[in-house]
Amino acid sequence: HMQVHPEDVSRVLNCERAHDLMPEIDLFYFSPRKIEESECVCYCVEMFDDLGLVQQWQLKRDTLTRFLLFVKKGYRDAPYHNWYHAFSVFHFSYLVIKNLRLVERGFISSLEALAFMVSCLCHDLDHRGTTNSFQMQSGTELASLYSSEGSVMERHHLAQALCILNTDGCNIFDGLTGEQYGKCLDLIRDLILATDLAHHIRLVQDQEKMASEGFDMNSTQHRQLLLFLLMTCADLSDQTKDWKVSRTTADLVYQEFFSQGDLEKAMGNAPLEMMDREKARIPDLQIQFLSHIVCPVFKILAQLFPEADCLLQSTVKNRHCWEQASAFFARKWESGHSSLDILR
Numbered sequence: 001h002m003q004v005h006p007e008d009v010s011r012v013l014n015c016e017r018a019h020d021l022m023p024e025i026d027l028f029y030f031s032p033r034k035i036e037e038s039e040c041v042c043y044c045v046e047m048f049d050d051l052g053l054v055q056q057w058q059l060k061r062d063t064l065t066r067f068l069l070f071v072k073k074g075y076r077d078a079p080y081h082n083w084y085h086a087f088s089v090f091h092f093s094y095l096v097i098k099n100l101r102l103v104e105r106g107f108i109s110s111l112e113a114l115a116f117m118v119s120c121l122c123h124d125l126d127h128r129g130t131t132n133s134f135q136m137q138s139g140t141e142l143a144s145l146y147s148s149e150g151s152v153m154e155r156h157h158l159a160q161a162l163c164i165l166n167t168d169g170c171n172i173f174d175g176l177t178g179e180q181y182g183k184c185l186d187l188i189r190d191l192i193l194a195t196d197l198a199h200h201i202r203l204v205q206d207q208e209k210m211a212s213e214g215f216d217m218n219s220t221q222h223r224q225l226l227l228f229l230l231m232t233c234a235d236l237s238d239q240t241k242d243w244k245v246s247r248t249t250a251d252l253v254y255q256e257f258f259s260q261g262d263l264e265k266a267m268g269n270a271p272l273e274m275m276d277r278e279k280a281r282i283p284d285l286q287i288q289f290l291s292h293i294v295c296p297v298f299k300i301l302a303q304l305f306p307e308a309d310c311l312l313q314s315t316v317k318n319r320h321c322w323e324q325a326s327a328f329f330a331r332k333w334e335s336g337h338s339s340l341d342i343l344r
C-alpha cells in the first residue's frame with residue numbers, strides 16, 4: 001500500500017516555515033498549475049492556515065502534512081485526473097471562500113468550509129482516466145463494487161478518502177467533537193458524490209431557480225445546492241483561467257478521452273464521438289461543453305455573487321476563443337489533419 005516516510009513529513013514542515021503564501025495566489029486569475037509540484041503540499045497547509053481553519057479546528061500541522069502527502073500519493077499519473085487537478089480544484093475552493101467571504105457572510109459554516117476544501121483535495125482519488133460508463137461497460141472491479149448505486153468512480157474516490165483518514169497519524173479531524181466529526185464526514189460524502197456530472201445535471205435547474213429567487217440563508221436546500229454548485233465550479237475552474245490554461249486542460253482531458261476510446265475500440269465497443277480520436281472535433285465539443293455545462297454554472301455563481309462575474313466572463317471569453325479556433329480547424333480539416341496535432 002501507499003507509503004509516506006517521516007523525512008517526507010519533516011521536509012514539508014520545514015519548507016512551510018520558510019513559506020508565506022506567494023503574492024497573487026489569492027486572486028481569481030492565478031493558475032495553481034504554476035506552483036512547483038514539490039511545493040504544493042506546503043501551500044495547502046498555508047491555505048488552510050490563511051483561512052483560519054488550522055486554528056479554528058485545532059488541525060495539527062504534522063497530521064495535516066501526513067494526510068496531504070497520502071492524498072498526493074493517492075493520485076495516479078493520468079494525463080488530466082492527477083494530483084495537479086486535485087490541487088487546482090482545492091486552490092479554487094480557497095479562492096471562493098476567501099474572495100466571496102463565504103464564512104463571514106454566513107453562506108457556509110466554518111465546518112462546511114473545512115469539508116469543502118478537504119472534499120476538493122480528495123474528490124478524484126485514484127482516478128484511472130476513464131468514465132463511469134466505461135467502468136460499467138467493461139465490468140471493472142469498481143463497477144462490481146458500486147454500479148448498483150451509480151456514481152461508480154465517485155464512490156471509489158470517497159472510499160479512498162475515508163481510507164486515508166483512517167490511516168495512522170492522518171486523521172486531521174481528531175480535534176473535532178463526535179457530532180462535528182459525523183457532520184464533517186456526511187458533508188465529505190455528499191460533496192464528493194456531487195462531483196458526478198450526471199448528479200450536477202439533475203440539480204442544475206434547482207440551482208438556477210435558487211439564483212433567480214435569491215439565496216435564502218435559512219433554507220437547508222439552498223445551503224446544500226450552494227455547496228454542490230461550489231464543488232462543480234471548483235472541478236471546472238481551469239475554464240475560468242486564461243486561454244492557455246483552458247486550452248491545455250482541454251488537451252489533457254481529450255488525451256484521457258481518446259485513450260478510453262482506443263480501449264473501447266480494442267474491446268469491440270464503439271466509443272462516444274467525443275472519445276474517438278478519428279471523429280472528435282475538439283473546438284466544437286468544447287464550445288458545446290462550455291455552452292451547456294461551464295458557462296451556465298458560472299452564470300449561477302455570478303448571479304449569487306456579483307464579485308464572481310469575472311469568472312463567468314473568463315469562461316465566455318474561452319468559448320469565444322474556441323469559436324475562433326473552430327473556423328481555423330475547419331480549414332485544416334479540409335486538408336485531413338486530426339484534431340490533436342493541430343493543438344500542438
Ligand SMILES: COc1ccc(Cl)c(-c2nnc3c(C)nc4ccc(C(=O)NCC(C)C)cc4n23)c1
Nearest residue numbers: 195196197232235236249250253274285286289293
Ligand atoms: C465536473 O465533472 C467533470 C468530470 C469529468 C470531466 Cl473530464 C470534466 C471536465 N473537466 N474539464 C473538461 C473539459 C475541458 N472538457 C470536457 C468535455 C466533456 C466532458 C464530459 O464529461 N462530457 C459528458 C457529460 C457532459 C455528459 C467533461 C469535460 N471536462 C468534469
Ligand SMILES: [Mg+2]
Nearest residue numbers: 123124195196
Ligand atoms: Mg471526478
Ligand SMILES: [Zn+2]
Nearest residue numbers: 085123124235
Ligand atoms: Zn475532478
